[in-house]
Amino acid sequence: MSSTVSSPTRTIRIASRKSQLALVQTYWVQEQLQKAFPQHTFEVHTMNTQGDKILDVALAKIGDKGLFTKELEDGMLNGTTDFAVHSLKDLPTRLPQGLMLGCVTEREDPADALVVHEKHKDKDLASLPEGSVIGTSSLRRLAQLRHHYPHLSFKDVRGNVITRLAKLDSGEYDALILAAAGLNRLDLSDRIHQLIPSDISLHAVGQGALGIECREGDTEILEILKVLEHQPTAYRCYAERAFLRELEGGCQVPIGVNTKIEGDTLTLTGIVASLDGKKLVKDSVSGAAVDAEKLGTELAHRAKEQGAQEILNDIFATINRG
Numbered sequence: 056m057s058s059t060v061s062s063p064t065r066t067i068r069i070a071s072r073k074s075q076l077a078l079v080q081t082y083w084v085q086e087q088l089q090k091a092f093p094q095h096t097f098e099v100h101t102m103n104t105q106g107d108k109i110l111d112v113a114l115a116k117i118g119d120k121g122l123f124t125k126e127l128e129d130g131m132l133n134g135t136t137d138f139a140v141h142s143l144k145d146l147p148t149r150l151p152q153g154l155m156l157g158c159v160t161e162r163e164d165p166a167d168a169l170v171v172h173e174k175h176k177d178k179d180l181a182s183l184p185e186g187s188v189i190g191t192s193s194l195r196r197l198a199q200l201r202h203h204y205p206h207l208s209f210k211d212v213r214g215n216v217i218t219r220l221a222k223l224d225s226g227e228y229d230a231l232i233l234a235a236a237g238l239n240r241l242d243l244s245d246r247i248h249q250l251i252p253s254d255i256s257l258h259a260v261g262q263g264a265l266g267i268e269c270r271e272g273d274t275e276i277l278e279i280l281k282v283l284e285h286q287p288t289a290y291r292c293y294a295e296r297a298f299l300r301e302l303e304g305g306c307q308v309p310i311g312v313n314t315k316i317e318g319d320t321l322t323l324t325g326i327v328a329s330l331d332g333k334k335l336v337k338d339s340v341s342g343a344a345v346d347a348e349k350l351g352t353e354l355a356h357r358a359k360e361q362g363a364q365e366i367l368n369d370i371f372a373t374i375n376r377g
């Protein structure tokens with residue numbers, strides 16, 4: 056005799072942006088969870104965010120206060136959706152009251168990549184001709200690459216990954232810098248011309264990982280999300296986010312990081328760069344991975360002692376004046 060225990064079923068609503076990359080990422084999450092919890096139904100609800108709509112203003116001028124996340128967060132707060140899938144890089148380090156980072160998934164390659172126009176297919180960053188126009192909307196990429204390659208010039212580029220590639224191919228730019236992770240996820244790995252090594256440019260906080268945001272204390276959802284949690288990536292990203300939070304920057308300040316975990320030890324390297332690429336503050340900390348956030352905060356304090364705050368103050372003044 057066996058009695059049937061009917062497990063409660065429910066419909067779980069996943070919020071996502073509509074860009075191709077966002078959808079690839081969100082459908083992956085949906086598929087994994089649907090497999091793990093066949094008794095539930097996982098639905099994707101797509102929305103446009105401010106960041107998708109405002110395409111004619113440099114990102115650095117708009118600021119970063121949840122440009123790509125606000126509309127998704129409103130949906131969770133008013134109960135129309137249950138969690139949101141983000142590129143962790145786009146998720147602010149301080150979340151609205153009532154929401155939390157519920158899960159960090161396994162990271163793709165967090166490096167930046169050079170993507171070149173066809174005519175430069177035999178070139179790399181060092182050998183691109185003097186004055187080549189490199190498209191990037193990230194101050195972090197701009198500052199670090201200017202430092203190492205003063206012969207290049209930089210121009211803002213907006214829009215999603217596909218739009219940016221179209222602008223490159225039409226001749227508006229000689230090359231672009233894009234996250235390798237995004238290209239890999241979009242099945243565009245063949246466009247990666249050169250992976251930028253970490254001694255040239257440190258990547259963005261959270262780059263290559265997905266961050267799933269949900270309501271604080273929503274134990275049912277948190278329990279479900281556990282199947283996607285990747286502990287080493289989570290430790291690395293908590294350290295990176297604590298570093299950024301303490302420096303009070305967002306995605307749009309020239310702050311780069313690199314992390315590695317060996318055994319139980321996490322090493323975090325961080326850089327704060329001036330826009331002209333002339334001043335760089337770079338340092339590292341190592342310690343127990345379980346103390347990830349503490350390590351991030353400690354590195355930020357050290358960076359401040361070495362002049363990081365002055366660099367950031369100059370940048371905020373420049374952006375607000377422009």
Ligand SMILES: NCc1[nH]cc(CCC(=O)O)c1CC(=O)O
Pocket residue numbers: 142143144145216232233234235236237261262263264
């Ligand atoms: N800001 C846009 C954005 N957000 C996440 C990614 C790529 C994927 C990732 O870093 O996880 C990108 C595009 C890019 O930087 O090339």
